[in-house]
Amino acid sequence: MDLGELRAIVDRLRLEGGDVAEIEVKTAADGFPKTVTSSLSAFANIPGGGLLIFGLDERRGFKATGVYDAAGCKSALATVARQNLTPPITFDVQDFTVENARVVVARIHEIPSSAKPCRVRSTGKAYLRAHDGDYELSQVEEQAFLASRDVPRFDQATVPEATRDDLDPELLLSYIVSCRAGSTSLARLGDDDILFRTGVTAGPDRTLTVAGLLTLGVYPQQFMPNAIIQASVTAGEDDAADIRALDVQRFDGPIPVMLEQALNWVRRNSRARIRRSPQGHAHDEQEYPPEAVRELLSNALVHRDLGPYSLTQAITLRLDPGQLILTNPGGLWGVTVDNLGRTGVTSSRNAWLLRICQNVRFGPERRVVEALTSGIPTILTSLRAARMPPPHFHDQAIRFTARLVNSASPVKTAKVKGSRSVNAVLLMEILRAGAATMSQLMTGTGLTERQIAYALEPLRADGLVLVEGGRGSRTVYRCVGPDHES
Structure with a gap:
């Protein structure tokens, strides 16, 4: 970090008037703050860590009041x-002069998954970070962290109560045919051996596995009641005040059936628009590209956490005004948000379930999962074709969220300079619909405040976005200038 970056961060904090999920501010003018351990624990537990800044006073509009002593603050x-957290954490630290005051900035590193959760030694409590600060881990969340210390194998757990009669005959036949067609080795085996060798059954008695039931079962929820997708449409401004959600649905059955049900539900609750090709031909276009939605749903179903602590939670699918939000229990495993979909980077929380789904049909032709690493590129390609920004992925270590902003008001990229980031294009799309606060922008885009502030800076400099509201007040961002359509 350099001084310019720090000043930009301070400006963003002042505009919003509060801390953000990845940044925590402490005054430290009269000594080292005593309330720092929970933030250190939270930053060490979340993907990417976080930033701790000493020497700013949030109550005074993030005024630079300075630290009592820079060297002493670093030492403390x-x-x-080292001493107050278990395991001990690591960090990088710098100090700067901001507005004639000395400020200390520490980049807190995420600890390895094998050591999570990081706890406060004196209380034994562990914390996670949210937009409104630190919160103590629940027992279920702690169990998720502990289970992630080893390679997950919950998809290969057996379900002793289940029998072969609990498998869907049509799915089973299709699966065996597909396995034989795709492997010369499996083609030589009998049906029972194929199911055993591919993880549908396990153990000396060849009992059905969690993976086998979820993909090929007649009704897996008989044994795993919350292995479902819970969907709802958030009520809009025109709906009655006492209506909180519309078209609430619970999708169950095997994974191929849930996938098809959820896709149809998104299509039913989405708007369509008419787009004209360069040749002048008109065609209907879905609000959310079906290919992108299909891949996101497939990923959520295949990569959700299947541990006993997480099987109490459903996958949630929500259509808010302007966005689709899909959340599944369990964060990323073996990859980060930054390298999702990159060639040669493959990892799966549920390796057996993934392999089975590559031979389970979705509809008459398509597999639930087409191929390793092909899902994210397919999502990006379909969104580009629809002139939509890429999805935002947020890994919270114990849950994973994907967001799509709808294509009802397409971004006119011709007016957005080539140097603009994708995030800037996304923000312009949101602001064309009306003024928004930073919190509304974060909800509407799925971006962090840091990402939004960086993207807004050039838009403000070019007169495309106006900031309204004084220091410490509720700041509003408004689209103005030649790029705004009223």
Whole structure:
């Protein structure tokens, strides 16, 4: 970090008037703050860690009040990191002069999954970070962290109560035919051996596995009641005040059936628009590209956490005004948001379930999962074709969220300079619909406040976005200038 980046962060904090999920501010003018350990624990537990800034006073509009002593602050932080947390955490630290005051900035590193969760030694409590600060982990969340220390194998757990009669005959036949067609080795085996060798059954008694039931079962929810997709449409401004959600649905059955049900539900609750090709031909276009939605749903179904602590939670699918939000229990495993979909980067929380789904049909032709690493590129390609921004992925270590902003008001990229980031294009799309606060922009885009602030800076400099509201007040961002259509 350099001084310019720090000043930009301070400006963003002042505009919003509060801390953000990845940044915590402490005053430290009269000594080292005593309330720092929960933030250190939270940052160490979340993907990517976080930023801790000493020497700003949030109650005074993030005024630079300085630290009591820069060297002493760094030394005290090192002591707390080593002695007050278990396991000890690591960090990088710098100090700067901001508005004639000395400010200390520490980048807190995420600890390895094998050591999570990081706890406060004196209380044994562990924390996670949210937009409104730190919160103590629940027992279920702690179990998720502990289970992630080893390679997950919950998809290969057996379900002793289940029998072969609990498998869907049509799905089973299709699966065996597909396995034989795709492997010369499996083609030589009998049906029972194929199911055993591919993880549908396991153990000496060849009992059905969690993976086998979820993909080929007649009704897996008989044994795993919350292995479902819970869907709802958020009520809009025109709906009655006492209506909180519309078209609430619960999708169950095997994975191929849930996938088809959820896709049809999104299509039913989405708007269509008419787009004209360069040749002048008109065609209907879905609000959310079906290919992108299909891949996101497939990923959620295949990569959700199947541990006993997480099987109490459903996958949630929500259509808000302007966006689709899909959340599944369990964060990423073996990959990060930054390298999702990159060639050569493959990892799966449920390796057996993934392999089975590559031979389970979705509809008459398509597999639930087409191929390793092909899903994210397919999503990006379909969104580009629809002139939509890429999805936002948020990994919270114990849950994973994907967001799509709808294509009802297409971004006119010709007016957005080539140097603009994708995030800037996304923000312009949101602001064309009306003024928004930082919180509304975060909800509407799925971006962090840091990402939004960086993207807004050039838009403000070019007169495309106006900021209204004084320091510490409720700041509003408005689209103005030649790029705005009223």
